[in-house]
Amino acid sequence: MLAYSLKKLVQLFITTLGVVTLVFFTLRLIPGDAASAMAGDSLSGEALERLREQMGLTKPYLVQYLTYLKGLASLDFGETITTGLSVFGLMKSALPITLIIAISTIVFTVLVSIPLGTLAAFMAHKGHKGLDNAITGTAMVLDLMPGFWTGLVFLLFFSLKLRWFPASGDVNIADPASFLQRIALPVLVLSVTQIATMARITRTAVLEVLGEDYIRTARSLGWSELRVLFRHALKNAALPIVTVVGLSFGSLLNGTVIVEFIFNIPGIGSLLVNGINSRDYQMVQNLIIFYALIFVSINFITDLVYRKLDPRVKF
Amino acid sequence: MAGSLSLGRSAPVTLRRANEGPMRPTSPAPPPATQVRKPPVHRTGWRAILANRKTQIALMILVPILVLAALLPWLPLQAPLQTNLRAMMKPPSLTFPFGTDRMGRDVLSRTLEGVKVSLFVGFSVAFISLVFGVVLGTVSGFFGKWVDRAIMTVVDIFLAFPSLLLAIGLVSIVGTGLIPVIMAISLADIPRFVRLQRSLVLSLRTRAYIDAARTVKAPQWWLLTRHVVPNTIAPLLVAASIAAANAILVEASLSFLGLGIMPPEPSLGNLIRDGQTYLEQAWWISTLPGVVILAIAISLHFLSDGIREVLDPRSRK
Numbered sequence: 001m002l003a004y005s006l007k008k009l010v011q012l013f014i015t016t017l018g019v020v021t022l023v024f025f026t027l028r029l030i031p032g033d034a035a036s037a038m039a040g041d042s043l044s045g046e047a048l049e050r051l052r053e054q055m056g057l058t059k060p061y062l063v064q065y066l067t068y069l070k071g072l073a074s075l076d077f078g079e080t081i082t083t084g085l086s087v088f089g090l091m092k093s094a095l096p097i098t099l100i101i102a103i104s105t106i107v108f109t110v111l112v113s114i115p116l117g118t119l120a121a122f123m124a125h126k127g128h129k130g131l132d133n134a135i136t137g138t139a140m141v142l143d144l145m146p147g148f149w150t151g152l153v154f155l156l157f158f159s160l161k162l163r164w165f166p167a168s169g170d171v172n173i174a175d176p177a178s179f180l181q182r183i184a185l186p187v188l189v190l191s192v193t194q195i196a197t198m199a200r201i202t203r204t205a206v207l208e209v210l211g212e213d214y215i216r217t218a219r220s221l222g223w224s225e226l227r228v229l230f231r232h233a234l235k236n237a238a239l240p241i242v243t244v245v246g247l248s249f250g251s252l253l254n255g256t257v258i259v260e261f262i263f264n265i266p267g268i269g270s271l272l273v274n275g276i277n278s279r280d281y282q283m284v285q286n287l288i289i290f291y292a293l294i295f296v297s298i299n300f301i302t303d304l305v306y307r308k309l310d311p312r313v314k315f
Numbered sequence: 316m317a318g319s320l321s322l323g324r325s326a327p328v329t330l331r332r333a334n335e336g337p338m339r340p341t342s343p344a345p346p347p348a349t350q351v352r353k354p355p356v357h358r359t360g361w362r363a364i365l366a367n368r369k370t371q372i373a374l375m376i377l378v379p380i381l382v383l384a385a386l387l388p389w390l391p392l393q394a395p396l397q398t399n400l401r402a403m404m405k406p407p408s409l410t411f412p413f414g415t416d417r418m419g420r421d422v423l424s425r426t427l428e429g430v431k432v433s434l435f436v437g438f439s440v441a442f443i444s445l446v447f448g449v450v451l452g453t454v455s456g457f458f459g460k461w462v463d464r465a466i467m468t469v470v471d472i473f474l475a476f477p478s479l480l481l482a483i484g485l486v487s488i489v490g491t492g493l494i495p496v497i498m499a500i501s502l503a504d505i506p507r508f509v510r511l512q513r514s515l516v517l518s519l520r521t522r523a524y525i526d527a528a529r530t531v532k533a534p535q536w537w538l539l540t541r542h543v544v545p546n547t548i549a550p551l552l553v554a555a556s557i558a559a560a561n562a563i564l565v566e567a568s569l570s571f572l573g574l575g576i577m578p579p580e581p582s583l584g585n586l587i588r589d590g591q592t593y594l595e596q597a598w599w600i601s602t603l604p605g606v607v608i609l610a611i612a613i614s615l616h617f618l619s620d621g622i623r624e625v626l627d628p629r630s631r632k
Contacts, residue, residue: 144612257480
């Protein structure tokens with residue numbers, strides 16, 4: 001297990017380095033550099049040249065690259081081009097908000113989708129097609145609803161019509177009550193897609209297990225259906241479910257960008273969109289790298305959990 | 316009805332089909348539940364794909380939308396860019412089935428105009444990623460060694476980004492507009508196709524018929540073009556129709572965030588973005604185009620399910 005983890009860790013490191021390199025050099029490929037993009041038409045040739053020097057853009061690419069790597073390693077992400085604030089500082093205040101939203105979504109999703117998927121599998125197994133079809137059909141439609149559209153529909157219905165949740169206002173973690181009210185709807189919107197995916201996967205995984213001999217044995221021992229379903233079937237169906245929880249983190253990160261935009265929440269997704277709109281490459285570059293880093297780390301953890309759970313997988 | 320165009324390998328089914336023949340024309344008694352199952356005939360080819368129930372559902376949604384979008388100039392609707400100050404923010408009615416926006420533009424005709432863009436994006440992305448995926452994946456899987464390692468390293472780096480975020484990052488470099496958006500989404504999609512094609516090729520490489528062709532000294536290009544690639548088409552088509560649905564959703568998301576196709580060029584995403592400000596006063600501007608996106612996405616998924624069921628009988632339940 002340790003050797004395997006180390007091997008995976010080295011792979012993780014190489015991928016991360018690849019990501020950083022790719023992002024760095026791609027941004028240098030664009031016509032016009034960061035200085036001219038930032039200045040627009042407002043600076044004369046001479047002033048632009050001074051700005052370039054100031055930003056270190058006149059040095060050779062390799063030197064810039066190494067300086068950048070050194071900065072990353074010491075968590076110095078530089079300053080935003082437009083406002084001059086520290087990128088790290090901005091990320092530090094935005095990240096907890098996004099993380100809380102993402103993690104609440106995962107918890108809520110697991111709580112709803114696993115019982116739902118198991119129920120659908122049980123119904124399918126028993127030959128009660130009706131309820132199974134209803135669950136799987138609904139899941140498919142929910143899964144394909146564009147996140148931003150679901151967001152707007154929920155905003156319209158729950159915030160503007162029913163007035164259950166505030167649609168705007170401060171997002172302050174220090175004030176838990178108002179914070180929760182503010183993030184409840186975004187979490188709900190994100191969960192819709194996630195629940196749909198997860199319920200489908202759970203259904204497939206459990207349905208497959210329900211045909212196994214040990215399930216019949218458990219039944220013949222007189223265990224109740226519920227116990228068989230949750231203690232025996234679900235436990236053995238856990239592997240694919242864990243994998244999907246990990247993999248769906250990517251779509252979850254995609255989704256946070258959208259809901260933060262719709263519900264006006266100052267998380268890292270909003271930083272990204274604002275960064276692009278104000279052509280703040282320093283910001284965008286770091287955020288994209290950061291997202292990739294979260295994503296590969298989650299995949300790494302999923303992989304380890306998977307191996308831990310399945311004794312059949314050899315190291 | 317046997318002579319249908321065959322995709323990939325076709326199973327020897329003629330015998331079974333002959334056996335099953337007489338049972339078909341009339342079902343004497345009301346069939347019990349077990350008899351509703353499909354006959355054990357497995358046909359491949361376009362005709363079989365069209366006969367599949369899921370494909371038919373897909374086409375029943377997709378074709379009307381396509382026809383309406385294509386006939387847009389001849390429909391009795393106000394032109395997409397035509398403003399009408401006497402009909403601003405009107406709710407859905409007979410003259411304006413989807414209502415009008417703040418400048419009195421017809422939301423339905425704008426939606427149909429957006430559908431054209433969406434479908435163009437969807438199919439271009441599916442096609443581009445398919446072509447690049449097939450070429451790179453085949454090379455990677457068939458030749459192995461350092462070529463494989465080099466291609467897969469790059470693929471892994473690309474797959475380290477969540478898909479929409481990669482597209483967002485790429486758009487921030489290549490800029491907004493129709494062609495950049497197609498480029499960005501394709502670039503984000505190609506690695507997935509390379510992976511898929513590579514794994515398909517790897518599993519084919521050791522098949523007996525490839526060995527057989529090798530023993531008679533078939534040249535490499537012959538092996539690849541006659542034996543390897545044709546046998547990967549089926550799963551690739553399934554993946555491509557899902558990729559098209561995905562691309563439509565990603566394009567809409569990008570345009571919604573203001574990073575994709577910019578107004579006045581209409582796209583379903585920027586239509587919805589337009590209506591966001593007036594959500595409370597005019598709900599129809601944002602919600603109705605979304606229903607159309609959803610319908611298209613659902614139909615493309617049904618299409619991919621249909622193709623898979625026909626081409627891979629094991630996936631039927």
